Amino acid sequence: MIYPFKKIEKKWQKIWQKNNFKTWQGKDFVGKKIYILDMFPYPSGEGLHVGHVENFVASDILARYYRMKGFNVLHPMGWDAFGLPAENYAIKKKKNPMSFVPQNIKRYKEQIKNLGLSYDWEREINTTEAYYYYWTQWIFLRMYHSGLVYEKEAPINFCPSCKTGLANEEVLDGNCERCGQKTEIKKLKQWHLRITAYADRLLEDLDTLDWPENIKEMQRNWIGRSEGYEIDFKIKDSEEVLKVFTTRLDTIFGVTFLVISPAHPFALNIAKEDYYLNVEEYINNYFQNRNLKNFDQEITGVFTGSYASHPITGESLPIWVSNYVVEDYATSCVMGVPAHNNFDYKFAKKFILKIHQVISPSLENSQVELPYEEKGYLINSFDFDHLDSKSAEEKIYEYLKKENLIKKTVYYRLRDWIFSRQRYWGEPIPLIRCSNCGIIPVSEKDLPVTLPKVKNYQPTGTGESPLKNILWWVKIKCPQCQKWAERETQTMPQWAGSCWYYLAYVLKIYKKKKNKKIPLIKWDKNKIAYWLPVDIYIGGAEHAVLHLLYARFWHKFLFDQKLVSTKEPFQKLINQGIILGPDGEKMSKSRGNVVNPDDLIKKYGADSLRIYEMFMGSLSEVKKWDSSAIMGPFRFLNRVWLISKRVKKTRIRKDNFEVLKTINRLIKKVTNDIENLKYNTAISAMMEFLNFISDKSISKITWLKFIKLLYPFAPHLCQEIWSSFGYKSFLDKEKWPSVDERYLEEEKIFLIVQINGKKRDELEANKEIEFEKLKEIILNRPKVKKYLDKKKIKKIIFIKNKLINFVLD
RNA sequence: GGGCAGGUGGCGGAAUUGGUAGACGCGCUGGGCUUAGGACCCAGUGCUGAAAAAGGCGUGAGGGUUCGAAUCCCUCCCUGCCCACCA
Numbered sequence: 001m002i003y004p005f006k007k008i009e010k011k012w013q014k015i016w017q018k019n020n021f022k023t024w025q026g027k028d029f030v031g032k033k034i035y036i037l038d039m040f041p042y043p044s045g046e047g048l049h050v051g052h053v054e055n056f057v058a059s060d061i062l063a064r065y066y067r068m069k070g071f072n073v074l075h076p077m078g079w080d081a082f083g084l085p086a087e088n089y090a091i092k093k094k095k096n097p098m099s100f101v102p103q104n105i106k107r108y109k110e111q112i113k114n115l116g117l118s119y120d121w122e123r124e125i126n127t128t129e130a131y132y133y134y135w136t137q138w139i140f141l142r143m144y145h146s147g148l149v150y151e152k153e154a155p156i157n158f159c160p161s162c163k164t165g166l167a168n169e170e171v172l173d174g175n176c177e178r179c180g181q182k183t184e185i186k187k188l189k190q191w192h193l194r195i196t197a198y199a200d201r202l203l204e205d206l207d208t209l210d211w212p213e214n215i216k217e218m219q220r221n222w223i224g225r226s227e228g229y230e231i232d233f234k235i236k237d238s239e240e241v242l243k244v245f246t247t248r249l250d251t252i253f254g255v256t257f258l259v260i261s262p263a264h265p266f267a268l269n270i271a272k273e274d275y276y277l278n279v280e281e282y283i284n285n286y287f288q289n290r291n292l293k294n295f296d297q298e299i300t301g302v303f304t305g306s307y308a309s310h311p312i313t314g315e316s317l318p319i320w321v322s323n324y325v326v327e328d329y330a331t332s333c334v335m336g337v338p339a340h341n342n343f344d345y346k347f348a349k350k351f352i353l354k355i356h357q358v359i360s361p362s363l364e365n366s367q368v369e370l371p372y373e374e375k376g377y378l379i380n381s382f383d384f385d386h387l388d389s390k391s392a393e394e395k396i397y398e399y400l401k402k403e404n405l406i407k408k409t410v411y412y413r414l415r416d417w418i419f420s421r422q423r424y425w426g427e428p429i430p431l432i433r434c435s436n437c438g439i440i441p442v443s444e445k446d447l448p449v450t451l452p453k454v455k456n457y458q459p460t461g462t463g464e465s466p467l468k469n470i471l472w473w474v475k476i477k478c479p480q481c482q483k484w485a486e487r488e489t490q491t492m493p494q495w496a497g498s499c500w501y502y503l504a505y506v507l508k509i510y511k512k513k514k515n516k517k518i519p520l521i522k523w524d525k526n527k528i529a530y531w532l533p534v535d536i537y538i539g540g541a542e543h544a545v546l547h548l549l550y551a552r553f554w555h556k557f558l559f560d561q562k563l564v565s566t567k568e569p570f571q572k573l574i575n576q577g578i579i580l581g582p583d584g585e586k587m588s589k590s591r592g593n594v595v596n597p598d599d600l601i602k603k604y605g606a607d608s609l610r611i612y613e614m615f616m617g618s619l620s621e622v623k624k625w626d627s628s629a630i631m632g633p634f635r636f637l638n639r640v641w642l643i644s645k646r647v648k649k650t651r652i653r654k655d656n657f658e659v660l661k662t663i664n665r666l667i668k669k670v671t672n673d674i675e676n677l678k679y680n681t682a683i684s685a686m687m688e689f690l691n692f693i694s695d696k697s698i699s700k701i702t703w704l705k706f707i708k709l710l711y712p713f714a715p716h717l718c719q720e721i722w723s724s725f726g727y728k729s730f731l732d733k734e735k736w737p738s739v740d741e742r743y744l745e746e747e748k749i750f751l752i753v754q755i756n757g758k759k760r761d762e763l764e765a766n767k768e769i770e771f772e773k774l775k776e777i778i779l780n781r782p783k784v785k786k787y788l789d790k791k792k793i794k795k796i797i798f799i800k801n802k803l804i805n806f807v808l809d
Numbered sequence: 810g811g812g813c814a815g816g817u818g819g820c821g822g823a824a825u826u827g828g829u830a831g832a833c834g835c836g837c838u839g840g841g842c843u844u845a846g847g848a849c850c851c852a853g854u855g856c857u858g859a860a861a862a863a864g865g866c867g868u869g870a871g872g873g874u875u876c877g878a879a880u881c882c883c884u885c886c887c888u889g890c891c892c893a894c895c896a
Contacts, residue, residue: 002848173893214813218891221812226895246896259896299894324894334896342810343894413895544891578890615834617822621814622889626821631847632834638849681823684833691833752829757877759829786863797876803828807876 003641005605009716013113023732024063024118026074028527035074035531036063037502037570039539039547042085043104045093048111049587050613050625051540053597054576057610058619058677059538060117064712065674067118068736074531075118076505078125079105082133083494084162084178087425091458097425098453101128111598115606116715118732123505127497131519132504133427134448136496139554141430142561144441148194149419151439155263155328156418158186163459164421165190167493169222169546177546191420191429191490195553199223199412201567202552211573212620215544222545224413229397230331232405233258233308235270236316242266242308245330245411248340249396250389253381254358256348257336258308258319259301262286263327270319272305279304279321286323299324299346311405312396313382322347330411338371345371356380359389417550419493424457424466426491434478434485443479449487465489498547499554502569506531528564533571541575548573574677577621579613584624595625607714608634614679614713636687637717640710643694644721647703655699657743662692663702664743670709671736679713686710700725705737753778754805755787771798778804 016023026033038059041052063075081101090097105126112119125132143149157166161181165188170177195202203223206216228247235242242258260267262283271279282302301322308317317336324343325334338348339357348355359376360366363386366379375389384392400406420429428449430442442449452473457466467489468474478485506527510517548570555569580586581593588594600609611633616623655663666689673682689706704725711718711731719731746767751774753761761783765774775796778784788806797805 172891212814214891217813221892224892224895228896244896248896324896326895329895331896337896341896343896346894411895541890612834615821621822624821626835628847629821629835635849636834680821681833684823687833750829754828754877757828757875762829795876797828799828803877805828805876 008720012716023730025120031072034071035534037534037537040078040080045089054613061712067732076123077119081128125504130448137430153189155185157183164423167418192416193419195417218544230407230409236307243331244335250392251337251340254337254339254356255335256354259322259334261325261327261332270306275305420490422465429488431488437480495550499551533566536572537570538574580624604634607717615683652699661743667737668739749801752803
């Protein structure tokens with residue numbers, strides 16, 4: 001028989017909705033809080049996928065559990081609806097995203113309702129609504145006034161398909177993060193946010209976070225702090241000086257050439273007559289070809305004819321121009337130490353330059369295969385010979401410092417965040433361009449700068465935003481000189497809205513206007529102080545260096561502005577592992593291996609789907625979908641339904657010790673497992689319990705304890721059973737079962753008998769049994785006797801209440 | 810090339826952190842019930858040992874530490890993810 005999941009699920013979803021989800025509302029300033037947050041989705045038109053389900057169910061279990069534990073739970077949901085995915089989809093479907101996004105949201109909400117997820121819908125937010133992006137713009141203006149916003153023409157990544165500039169973080173393997181197109185390098189004037197000003201704090205404060213180590217490591221690598229030295233190399237026959245950045249000062253006597261990037265301002269200037277044309281051609285070539293980022297690019301180069309002198313030895317060092325020097329990192333000039341750097345080595349080999357070993361792995365033997373990139377002891381380094389790398393570094397620094405040729409420096413791999421997009425579907429950047437006064441920020445009282453409705457919102461591809469053509473919107477009186485000026489027509493990147501949305505949930509209020517509730521956001525530091533930080537944040541790892549870095553940056557800025565009270569927004573982070581298709585490949589439409597949650601809900605019910613996804617394996621691991629395996633959880637719930645009917649008729653009032661022991665153990669196990677997000681083992685323990693009682697009669701009390709344990713996982717079924725026992729309450733308001741320790745203690749224990757470390761026998765014995773007594777019993781057991789026969793016992797290992805091991809000769 | 814995670818039955822995965830390897834579930838086999846079953850119930854299920862028992866072998870490969878290793882150490886192989894001319 002199949003339990004009537006359709007009827008049950010519909011019934012409770014309706015009741016929950018009718019109750020206006022009041023049970024699930026987080027109340028400001030009431031009791032002990034916990035903030036459980038999901039990464040909010042892009043409402044893309046494809047609908048929810050099984051990955052969303054995994055994410056949302058995982059947090060829903062926590063939310064329901066903590067409500068039963070008496071916490072004041074904040075568990076909100078919203079829509080990250082600006083940005084390329086929604087816009088590209090809208091263009092494909094030839095609809096304006098403004099009219100289109102609400103439809104998608106409606107579909108998402110319907111699906112979420114069908115899953116029985118317990119969100120606080122009063123706090124729902126949508127990044128594309130004016131009341132919301134008012135504040136996105138407001139924070140931006142604050143940043144502007146704090147000097148964190150600047151415009152700069154720079155070579156940036158440009159997606160020819162999305163027709164917009166992209167941030168470094170949005171380019172994966174040279175492809176657009178959104179559409180997969182190969183990106184090009186284009187020189188465009190772009191707004192930047194000075195995230196590098198926060199590099200150190202973004203790095204340091206990672207240590208205070210309870211995040212997966214790999215995500216922290218990714219952020220560390222992305223920030224890429226490196227401490228080193230900037231050294232002056234004088235160019236011969238010139239007044240100019242080349243500044244070189246190195247982290248390996250100890251190898252300075254191994255320098256045999258200098259290399260500068262083709263984009264370095266000196267590149268052409270220092271080229272000597274005979275070399276000028278070569279260098280010019282090389283540089284032109286570089287700029288023509290750099291638009292396609294090529295990862296297996298060959299190292300090329302050209303000699304400038306100029307020489308620099310070594311700051312210590314005065315030796316002449318040829319200056320080369322090469323593509324292997326990154327143009328926008330550090331001084332974009334490198335000292336070539338081919339013996340101790342792999343790239344320098346390749347370069348020297350190719351152009352037959354001197355290779356000069358100055359580091360030796362040990363003092364005794366300097367023989368080593370080059371390039372040798374490890375630290376070691378100095379050789380061929382004049383006065384500094386025999387020093388180890390570290391002390392040599394200090395001594396050489398002292399020496400060059402006296403000559404005023406060196407400076408300690410820190411550089412970051414992290415670049416400032418390119419913050420403007422030449423697209424329609426984003427928050428307008430609240431700035432005004434006046435030909436008289438320059439850039440004028442929109443005044444706070446004129447916020448929000450609303451995005452106009454337009455017919456033609458397709459990207460122009462010329463590097464101009466489609467907003468440029470909407471003259472009525474663009475033309476504006478300059479607030480300063482009152483002459484005609486223009487609005488900035490570029491928009492913010494898709495990540496802007498998600499930089500502070502976890503605060504928006506906390507700050508959302510309603511204003512009543514003619515019986516209508518108008519949503520508003522009102523900055524309230526007390527509310528933020530109460531709810532923040534987010535205690536548990538669940539979402540995909542794909543945002544490791546995007547959203548999670550940007551949001552931390554904004555949060556730290558808000559902290560400096562005294563607008564929030566914590567240094568970090570997200571205390572604990574959990575990444576759910578992605579779910580692969582049944583073929584073991586990433587789910588994608590083109591592969592045709594996408595599993596649709598709607599179908600599964602129809603066939604087995606939301607509760608079965610919820611349990612199946614949590615039962616698949618550990619939350620953070622990558623998992624493969626197996627459609628037939630959902631039958632396990634489905635059967636499990638059917639049996640719960642059946643046994644419930646049986647228990648309803650029982651007359652048993654008091655359970656025997658065995659049953660009480662088992663239920664109390666289960667309570668302990670499930671409680672621990674939920675708190676550690678080990679849902680798979682919690683579920684298997686509940687299955688075990690069901691197997692255990694399937695041929696026994698148990699009391700209603702014990703059964704309903706079990707139903708409460710199962711409730712966060714299968715809320716519809718458990719709520720139905722609860723009410724069928726005559727209870728009117730919502731289980732969210734019921735108390736989580738507590739463990740009665742009396743039943744956890746064992747008076748009998750199972751002892752393992754090992755012989756030479758191998759299990760040969762087991763026996764039940766009284767707890768705390770003494771060694772001598774036990775030994776006597778065991779030595780008389782036939783199984784053991786057989787092994788001990790004629791052999792000498794060398795040693796006996798006895799672990800109380802657990803194991804005894806006889807070591808034989 | 811660098812960083813991180815991981816490798817356990819036919820499959821998804823457990824294993825209290827050094828102490829019964831394979832919980833739980835899927836699948837499979839046999840039986841029951843049934844007009845029927847892709848429903849349900851019962852039994853079995855790491856490999857090998859022709860059935861049972863005794864035994865032997867077993868956590869990517871090899872070595873080590875230990876009374877005892879999936880777990881700790883060393884060497885190697887493989888897979889996944891992220892970053893990659895960052896000096």
